[in-house]
Amino acid sequence: MCALFGWLDYKHIIPYKVLKELTQTLANAAEERGTDAAGISYIRNGQVVIYKRPKPAHKIRFNAPDGTTAIMGHTRLTTQGNQKFNQNNHPFYGHADKEFSFAHNGVLYNDVELRKENHLPDTHIETDSYVAVQLIEQQGKLDFNSLKSMAETVQGNFTFTVLDEDNSLYIIKGSNPIYLLHFEMLGIYIYSSTESIMKKALKKINMLSFPYTKIETAHGDIIRIDNLGNISRSEFENKEDFKYASFMRYFDDWEDNYYTQHEQLLLEMCSCYGIDEDDVIMLLDYGYSADEIEDMLCDYTLITETVRTLKGEEEYEDFLCEI
Numbered sequence: 001m002c003a004l005f006g007w008l009d010y011k012h013i014i015p016y017k018v019l020k021e022l023t024q025t026l027a028n029a030a031e032e033r034g035t036d037a038a039g040i041s042y043i044r045n046g047q048v049v050i051y052k053r054p055k056p057a058h059k060i061r062f063n064a065p066d067g068t069t070a071i072m073g074h075t076r077l078t079t080q081g082n083q084k085f086n087q088n089n090h091p092f093y094g095h096a097d098k099e100f101s102f103a104h105n106g107v108l109y110n111d112v113e114l115r116k117e118n119h120l121p122d123t124h125i126e127t128d129s130y131v132a133v134q135l136i137e138q139q140g141k142l143d144f145n146s147l148k149s150m151a152e153t154v155q156g157n158f159t160f161t162v163l164d165e166d167n168s169l170y171i172i173k174g175s176n177p178i179y180l181l182h183f184e185m186l187g188i189y190i191y192s193s194t195e196s197i198m199k200k201a202l203k204k205i206n207m208l209s210f211p212y213t214k215i216e217t218a219h220g221d222i223i224r225i226d227n228l229g230n231i232s233r234s235e236f237e238n239k240e241d242f243k244y245a246s247f248m249r250y251f252d253d254w255e256d257n258y259y260t261q262h263e264q265l266l267l268e269m270c271s272c273y274g275i276d277e278d279d280v281i282m283l284l285d286y287g288y289s290a291d292e293i294e295d296m297l298c299d300y301t302l303i304t305e306t307v308r309t310l311k312g313e314e315e316y317e318d319f320l321c322e323i
Contacts, residue, residue: 002077005030005075007023009069013186014187018205029200032196034076035057039073039089044068048101054085074091088126096139103161114131135149157174158175159174159175172222174220176193221233
């Protein structure tokens with residue numbers, strides 16, 4: 001479970017400060033579907049820029065430059081590919097006949113087979129999502145046809161977003177949710193994975209007082225919004241199968257058991273050693289094993305100094321983001 005969010009401003013009448021706040025509030029609200037990593041993509045001087053970090057969105061300062069006309073964002077709940085290796089986080093960079101960035105909400109289960117069958121190049125990116133980027137690149141073109149072919153080839157649950165170098169936004173709607181609004185008077189489209197994310201974000205910056213229209217989407221839709229705000233549509237074949245349903249039952253069981261019994265025990269007992277549960281979670285997120293943390297709990301000085309050091313690194317990264 002991850003989240004997609006973003007906007008496309010085609011009239012250019014909304015102040016930069018408001019758009020900057022819109023990006024941050026959408027990202028923060030999208031944390032309800034993933035806190036392992038977050039990132040955005042935008043176009044600067046005709047080139048794709050991607051900024052992502054292996055940390056929750058609220059700990060990142062998203063500062064796209066003034067003049068940015070579209071933002072494509074993602075918050076991540078890790079399923080495949082360690083989020084601490086930032087190349088595994090979304091959005092991803094791609095290049096066909098033009099540069100693009102790509103984000104995915106969902107899980108694909110035939111990525112290994114597709115890489116073998118299609119002789120896709122080796123990559124250091126470990127996520128299942130990236131195979132979709134490679135499939136588009138292999139066709140050498142980013143358009144409705146290549147997106148249709150990709151969407152009909154991958155198996156799993158998904159909704160994809162793509163932002164190209166011309167500031168055109170694509171939404172490829174699979175079985176995962178997407179909520180898209182058009183504020184015609186303001187000249188902006190805003191999207192998020194769910195209505196709750198959207199309403200939480202827009203309420204905070206008082207945008208819900210402006211009139212808007214919900215753009216309907218269905219499983220199998222491919223929507224393109226160009227930099228002038230024009231919408232065009234295509235479709236891909238909606239394929240459901242029993243193999244996918246079985247996989248999702250497995251995934252649901254995995255999500256319910258995110259922490260091992262040993263890790264859960266540490267979270268329950270850490271307060272007895274004067275250590276906060278959040279600090280143990282941070283150590284786990286940084287890759288410390290349950291055994292290592294258990295040993296550290298017996299040495300109060302060691303664990304507190306380790307936690308202090310890691311928090312210092314995060315504060316320094318936050319400082320760099322702000323400047």
